[in-house]
Amino acid sequence: xxxxxxxxxxxxxxxxxxxxxxxxxxxxxxxxxxxxxxxxxxxxxxxxxxxxxxxxxxxxxxxxxxxxxxxxxxxxxxxxxxxxxxxxxxxxxxxxxxxxxxxxxxxxxxxxxxxxxxxxxxxxxxxxxxx
Numbered sequence: 001x002x003x004x005x006x007x008x009x010x011x012x013x014x015x016x017x018x019x020x021x022x023x024x025x026x027x028x029x030x031x032x033x034x035x036x037x038x039x040x041x042x043x044x045x046x047x048x049x050x051x052x053x054x055x056x057x058x059x060x061x062x063x064x065x066x067x068x069x070x071x072x073x074x075x076x077x078x079x080x081x082x083x084x085x086x087x088x089x090x091x092x093x094x095x096x097x098x099x100x101x102x103x104x105x106x107x108x109x110x111x112x113x114x115x116x117x118x119x120x121x122x123x124x125x126x127x128x129x130x131x
Contacts, residue, residue: 007050007119013112016054022075022108025056030077037061039074040115046123054115073118075111 006012017040025038041057059072 004051005054005115005119007046007052007116007123010112010116013054013115017056017112017115019105019108021056022111026075026077026107026111029074035060037072037074039072042071042073042115042119042122046119052119052122054119071118071122073111073115075107078107 003016004012005016028034028036028038036058037060038058039056040054043053043055046052057072059074
């Protein structure tokens with residue numbers, strides 16, 4: 001049996017897409033030459049009880065708007081880009097701005113919120129389509 005997520009229990013989404021998966025996907029998606037995007041696909045719209053199915057997925061970014069319309073969501077690194085800056089402009093030493101070992105929990109929380117909101121919207125529009 002495939003485990004389901006529940007709109008009324010964010011822990012179910014976090015269990016199916018743990019922080020470590022988010023961190024790996026966001027890192028891979030944030031590389032400039034990434035040919036594939038990693039993330040989640042909402043496979044079914046929520047039923048009357050709020051239960052829906054998500055799965056980890058990868059897609060080519062060629063037609064990203066179409067992928068979003070079909071329930072594919074992928075995370076990117078946000079504030080992690082601000083960990084370092086170049087001292088003296090484009091050349092020189094690198095200055096550490098923040099602790100690189102500080103986990104990106106706030107970005108993870110925001111992504112889980114995005115997944116839940118997308119699932120709610122899928123429920124209003126009808127079932128999500130499977131590729």
